[in-house]
Amino acid sequence: MDEPLRIGLIGAGPWARSVHAPAIAAHPATELVSVWARRPGMAADLAVKHGAAVADSPAELIASVDAVAFAVPPDVQAELAVTAAKAGRHLVLEKPVAATAPDAQRLADAVTGAGVASIVLLTRRYAPEVIEWLATASETGGWATGAATWYGGALLAGPFSNSPWRHKSGGIADVGPHTLDLLDAALGPITDVLAARHGEPDLWHLVLGHENGVTSTASMSLALPLDPGVANVSLYGTGGRLSLPAPTTRTAACYAALLDDLLDMVHSGRRAHRCDVRRGLHLQRLIDDAARLALA
16 A cells, blocks of 8 residues: 655644644544644644654654645745745645735745645535535526625634734635635636725625626625624526535545545646645635725
8 A cells, every 4th residue: 555645734723733633644545744833832732642743843844744734824824835845745725825916826836836736725615515516506507696605703702713814814814715716616717806895893795707707796704793604605597596505514524535635636646626726826816806905
Protein backbone atom coordinates (compact mmCIF):
# COMPACT_ATOMS: atom_id res chain seq x y z
CA MET A 1 0.00 0.00 0.00
CA ASP A 2 1.07 3.57 -0.58
CA GLU A 3 2.45 5.48 2.36
CA PRO A 4 -0.07 7.92 3.88
CA LEU A 5 0.10 11.54 2.80
CA ARG A 6 1.94 13.38 5.58
CA ILE A 7 0.06 16.57 6.44
CA GLY A 8 1.10 19.39 8.73
CA LEU A 9 -1.47 21.71 10.30
CA ILE A 10 -0.82 25.42 10.77
CA GLY A 11 -3.21 26.74 13.40
CA ALA A 12 -4.65 25.34 16.61
CA GLY A 13 -7.80 27.38 17.19
CA PRO A 14 -11.39 26.14 17.47
CA TRP A 15 -11.77 25.21 13.78
CA ALA A 16 -8.42 23.43 13.72
CA ARG A 17 -9.35 21.47 16.83
CA SER A 18 -12.88 20.56 15.82
CA VAL A 19 -12.48 19.98 12.08
CA HIS A 20 -9.01 19.91 10.53
CA ALA A 21 -7.03 17.85 13.02
CA PRO A 22 -9.56 15.08 13.73
CA ALA A 23 -10.44 14.68 10.04
CA ILE A 24 -6.82 14.43 8.91
CA ALA A 25 -5.98 12.02 11.72
CA ALA A 26 -9.03 9.83 11.01
CA HIS A 27 -8.58 9.46 7.25
CA PRO A 28 -7.04 6.09 6.33
CA ALA A 29 -4.71 7.59 3.72
CA THR A 30 -3.49 10.72 5.52
CA GLU A 31 -1.44 11.27 8.65
CA LEU A 32 -1.30 14.36 10.84
CA VAL A 33 2.42 14.54 11.54
CA SER A 34 3.05 18.10 12.74
CA VAL A 35 1.27 21.13 14.21
CA TRP A 36 2.43 24.73 14.49
CA ALA A 37 0.56 27.66 16.02
CA ARG A 38 1.45 31.09 17.32
CA ARG A 39 0.59 29.81 20.79
CA PRO A 40 2.90 26.84 21.42
CA GLY A 41 0.78 25.52 24.27
CA MET A 42 -2.29 25.20 22.05
CA ALA A 43 -0.22 23.52 19.34
CA ALA A 44 1.13 21.05 21.89
CA ASP A 45 -2.32 20.19 23.25
CA LEU A 46 -3.65 19.53 19.75
CA ALA A 47 -0.58 17.58 18.63
CA VAL A 48 -0.59 15.30 21.68
CA LYS A 49 -4.26 14.49 21.16
CA HIS A 50 -3.61 13.22 17.64
CA GLY A 51 -0.11 11.76 18.01
CA ALA A 52 1.61 14.50 16.04
CA ALA A 53 4.81 16.43 16.63
CA VAL A 54 4.98 20.12 17.51
CA ALA A 55 6.94 22.28 15.08
CA ASP A 56 8.95 25.20 16.41
CA SER A 57 8.31 27.25 13.27
CA PRO A 58 6.29 27.16 10.05
CA ALA A 59 9.52 26.45 8.17
CA GLU A 60 10.19 23.38 10.30
CA LEU A 61 6.66 22.10 9.72
CA ILE A 62 6.81 22.69 5.96
CA ALA A 63 10.10 20.82 5.72
CA SER A 64 8.67 17.71 7.38
CA VAL A 65 5.47 17.11 5.40
CA ASP A 66 3.97 16.42 1.97
CA ALA A 67 1.06 18.82 2.38
CA VAL A 68 0.05 21.70 4.64
CA ALA A 69 -3.44 22.44 5.94
CA PHE A 70 -4.23 25.93 7.19
CA ALA A 71 -6.57 27.08 9.95
CA VAL A 72 -5.35 30.66 10.44
CA PRO A 73 -6.55 34.15 9.44
CA PRO A 74 -6.52 34.79 5.68
CA ASP A 75 -3.62 37.23 5.70
CA VAL A 76 -1.46 34.75 7.60
CA GLN A 77 -2.55 31.88 5.38
CA ALA A 78 -1.71 33.70 2.15
CA GLU A 79 1.86 34.45 3.24
CA LEU A 80 2.66 31.02 4.64
CA ALA A 81 0.89 29.13 1.85
CA VAL A 82 3.08 30.86 -0.76
CA THR A 83 6.14 29.63 1.14
CA ALA A 84 4.72 26.11 1.38
CA ALA A 85 3.83 25.99 -2.32
CA LYS A 86 7.29 27.16 -3.35
CA ALA A 87 8.71 24.35 -1.20
CA GLY A 88 6.66 21.87 -3.23
CA ARG A 89 3.97 21.19 -0.64
CA HIS A 90 0.35 20.53 -1.53
CA LEU A 91 -2.19 22.82 0.13
CA VAL A 92 -5.47 22.52 2.01
CA LEU A 93 -6.68 26.11 2.16
CA GLU A 94 -9.32 27.82 4.24
CA LYS A 95 -11.66 30.37 2.78
CA PRO A 96 -11.09 33.14 2.07
CA VAL A 97 -7.73 32.12 0.64
CA ALA A 98 -6.31 35.60 1.32
CA ALA A 99 -7.31 38.97 2.72
CA THR A 100 -7.13 40.73 -0.66
CA ALA A 101 -7.31 39.81 -4.32
CA PRO A 102 -3.66 40.76 -5.00
CA ASP A 103 -2.56 38.43 -2.20
CA ALA A 104 -4.81 35.69 -3.58
CA GLN A 105 -3.27 36.23 -7.01
CA ARG A 106 0.25 35.83 -5.59
CA LEU A 107 -0.83 32.60 -3.93
CA ALA A 108 -2.43 31.26 -7.11
CA ASP A 109 0.71 32.16 -9.08
CA ALA A 110 2.89 30.34 -6.53
CA VAL A 111 0.70 27.22 -6.71
CA THR A 112 0.76 27.22 -10.51
CA GLY A 113 4.49 27.87 -10.64
CA ALA A 114 5.26 25.04 -8.22
CA GLY A 115 2.85 22.58 -9.83
CA VAL A 116 1.37 21.53 -6.49
CA ALA A 117 -2.21 20.52 -5.71
CA SER A 118 -4.49 22.95 -3.91
CA ILE A 119 -7.98 22.57 -2.52
CA VAL A 120 -10.20 25.01 -0.62
CA LEU A 121 -12.51 24.03 2.24
CA LEU A 122 -15.77 25.32 0.78
CA THR A 123 -17.40 22.79 3.06
CA ARG A 124 -20.79 22.16 1.48
CA ARG A 125 -19.36 21.67 -2.02
CA TYR A 126 -18.15 18.26 -0.83
CA ALA A 127 -21.57 17.15 0.46
CA PRO A 128 -23.38 14.61 -1.77
CA GLU A 129 -26.71 16.42 -1.44
CA VAL A 130 -25.15 19.66 -2.72
CA ILE A 131 -23.36 17.89 -5.56
CA GLU A 132 -26.71 16.35 -6.56
CA TRP A 133 -28.48 19.73 -6.24
CA LEU A 134 -25.95 21.37 -8.56
CA ALA A 135 -26.28 18.52 -11.05
CA THR A 136 -30.07 18.95 -11.03
CA ALA A 137 -29.70 22.71 -11.53
CA SER A 138 -27.47 22.11 -14.54
CA GLU A 139 -29.75 19.47 -16.06
CA THR A 140 -32.90 21.58 -15.55
CA GLY A 141 -31.57 24.88 -16.88
CA GLY A 142 -33.74 27.85 -17.79
CA TRP A 143 -32.89 29.74 -14.60
CA ALA A 144 -33.70 33.45 -14.68
CA THR A 145 -32.40 34.42 -11.25
CA GLY A 146 -31.31 33.16 -7.86
CA ALA A 147 -31.24 34.40 -4.28
CA ALA A 148 -28.97 33.44 -1.41
CA THR A 149 -29.42 34.30 2.27
CA TRP A 150 -26.85 33.50 4.96
CA TYR A 151 -27.65 34.91 8.39
CA GLY A 152 -26.20 33.91 11.74
CA GLY A 153 -24.75 35.15 14.99
CA ALA A 154 -21.16 33.88 14.85
CA LEU A 155 -19.82 37.35 15.72
CA LEU A 156 -22.08 37.58 18.78
CA ALA A 157 -21.41 34.31 20.58
CA GLY A 158 -19.78 30.94 20.15
CA PRO A 159 -16.26 29.68 19.39
CA PHE A 160 -15.55 32.23 16.64
CA SER A 161 -16.97 35.34 18.31
CA ASN A 162 -13.52 36.49 19.46
CA SER A 163 -11.97 36.21 16.00
CA PRO A 164 -10.37 39.59 15.16
CA TRP A 165 -10.31 39.04 11.39
CA ARG A 166 -13.99 38.11 11.31
CA HIS A 167 -14.94 41.23 13.25
CA LYS A 168 -12.78 43.37 10.99
CA SER A 169 -13.97 41.94 7.66
CA GLY A 170 -17.47 40.77 8.59
CA GLY A 171 -19.70 38.14 7.11
CA ILE A 172 -18.74 38.84 3.52
CA ALA A 173 -15.25 37.46 4.20
CA ASP A 174 -16.40 34.47 6.25
CA VAL A 175 -19.63 33.23 4.66
CA GLY A 176 -19.32 35.30 1.48
CA PRO A 177 -17.10 32.70 -0.21
CA HIS A 178 -19.68 29.98 0.46
CA THR A 179 -22.59 32.12 -0.72
CA LEU A 180 -20.93 33.43 -3.87
CA ASP A 181 -19.51 30.02 -4.72
CA LEU A 182 -22.92 28.32 -4.61
CA LEU A 183 -24.62 31.00 -6.73
CA ASP A 184 -21.74 30.91 -9.21
CA ALA A 185 -21.77 27.11 -9.44
CA ALA A 186 -25.55 26.94 -9.84
CA LEU A 187 -26.19 29.84 -12.24
CA GLY A 188 -22.92 30.23 -14.12
CA PRO A 189 -19.81 32.31 -13.47
CA ILE A 190 -20.34 35.62 -11.68
CA THR A 191 -18.64 38.33 -13.71
CA ASP A 192 -19.79 41.52 -11.97
CA VAL A 193 -20.90 42.85 -8.62
CA LEU A 194 -23.57 45.22 -9.92
CA ALA A 195 -24.46 46.74 -6.55
CA ALA A 196 -23.40 46.32 -2.94
CA ARG A 197 -24.58 47.79 0.34
CA HIS A 198 -23.26 47.28 3.85
CA GLY A 199 -25.08 48.34 7.02
CA GLU A 200 -25.61 47.33 10.60
CA PRO A 201 -25.60 44.78 12.01
CA ASP A 202 -22.91 43.53 9.62
CA LEU A 203 -25.58 43.28 6.92
CA TRP A 204 -24.48 42.86 3.32
CA HIS A 205 -26.75 43.00 0.25
CA LEU A 206 -25.30 42.25 -3.21
CA VAL A 207 -26.66 42.21 -6.75
CA LEU A 208 -24.59 39.97 -9.00
CA GLY A 209 -24.27 39.65 -12.76
CA HIS A 210 -23.49 36.27 -14.32
CA GLU A 211 -21.69 35.47 -17.54
CA ASN A 212 -24.90 34.21 -19.20
CA GLY A 213 -26.83 37.42 -18.44
CA VAL A 214 -28.62 36.08 -15.37
CA THR A 215 -28.67 38.22 -12.23
CA SER A 216 -28.85 37.05 -8.63
CA THR A 217 -28.85 38.49 -5.13
CA ALA A 218 -26.99 37.62 -1.94
CA SER A 219 -27.66 38.79 1.63
CA MET A 220 -25.33 37.98 4.54
CA SER A 221 -24.75 38.81 8.18
CA LEU A 222 -22.92 37.19 11.09
CA ALA A 223 -24.34 39.60 13.67
CA LEU A 224 -27.99 38.57 13.80
CA PRO A 225 -29.03 36.62 16.94
CA LEU A 226 -30.29 33.52 15.15
CA ASP A 227 -29.80 29.99 16.47
CA PRO A 228 -29.77 28.08 14.27
CA GLY A 229 -28.74 30.41 11.51
CA VAL A 230 -30.24 30.63 8.03
CA ALA A 231 -28.40 29.45 4.92
CA ASN A 232 -30.65 29.30 1.87
CA VAL A 233 -30.04 29.35 -1.88
CA SER A 234 -32.97 29.22 -4.32
CA LEU A 235 -33.07 29.30 -8.11
CA TYR A 236 -36.07 30.53 -10.11
CA GLY A 237 -36.92 30.14 -13.78
CA THR A 238 -38.82 28.11 -16.34
CA GLY A 239 -38.08 25.04 -14.26
CA GLY A 240 -39.90 26.55 -11.30
CA ARG A 241 -38.05 26.83 -8.02
CA LEU A 242 -35.08 24.76 -6.89
CA SER A 243 -33.84 25.27 -3.34
CA LEU A 244 -30.62 24.06 -1.76
CA PRO A 245 -31.46 21.11 0.48
CA ALA A 246 -30.88 21.29 4.22
CA PRO A 247 -27.49 19.91 5.24
CA THR A 248 -27.47 16.19 5.94
CA THR A 249 -23.76 15.50 5.57
CA ARG A 250 -21.66 16.30 8.63
CA THR A 251 -18.62 18.55 8.33
CA ALA A 252 -16.27 15.64 9.11
CA ALA A 253 -17.63 13.70 6.14
CA CYS A 254 -17.23 16.75 3.88
CA TYR A 255 -13.61 17.08 4.99
CA ALA A 256 -13.02 13.38 4.35
CA ALA A 257 -14.34 13.87 0.80
CA LEU A 258 -12.01 16.86 0.39
CA LEU A 259 -9.08 14.67 1.42
CA ASP A 260 -10.19 11.99 -1.06
CA ASP A 261 -10.09 14.61 -3.82
CA LEU A 262 -6.71 15.92 -2.67
CA LEU A 263 -5.25 12.41 -2.65
CA ASP A 264 -6.56 11.81 -6.17
CA MET A 265 -4.90 15.02 -7.34
CA VAL A 266 -1.60 14.17 -5.66
CA HIS A 267 -1.44 10.63 -7.06
CA SER A 268 -2.81 11.37 -10.54
CA GLY A 269 -0.86 14.56 -11.16
CA ARG A 270 -4.10 16.38 -11.92
CA ARG A 271 -4.07 19.91 -10.54
CA ALA A 272 -7.43 21.39 -11.58
CA HIS A 273 -10.33 21.07 -9.13
CA ARG A 274 -13.68 22.82 -8.85
CA CYS A 275 -12.52 24.23 -5.49
CA ASP A 276 -8.82 24.83 -6.11
CA VAL A 277 -6.85 28.00 -5.41
CA ARG A 278 -8.05 29.58 -8.66
CA ARG A 279 -11.59 29.23 -7.35
CA GLY A 280 -10.48 30.98 -4.19
CA LEU A 281 -8.95 33.78 -6.27
CA HIS A 282 -12.17 34.24 -8.26
CA LEU A 283 -14.22 34.49 -5.05
CA GLN A 284 -11.76 36.92 -3.47
CA ARG A 285 -11.98 39.22 -6.47
CA LEU A 286 -15.76 39.31 -6.07
CA ILE A 287 -15.45 40.00 -2.33
CA ASP A 288 -13.01 42.84 -2.99
CA ASP A 289 -15.33 44.32 -5.62
CA ALA A 290 -18.32 44.13 -3.25
CA ALA A 291 -16.43 45.78 -0.41
CA ARG A 292 -15.18 48.53 -2.70
CA LEU A 293 -18.70 49.28 -3.98
CA ALA A 294 -20.28 49.15 -0.51
CA LEU A 295 -17.74 51.55 0.97
CA ALA A 296 -17.68 53.96 -1.99
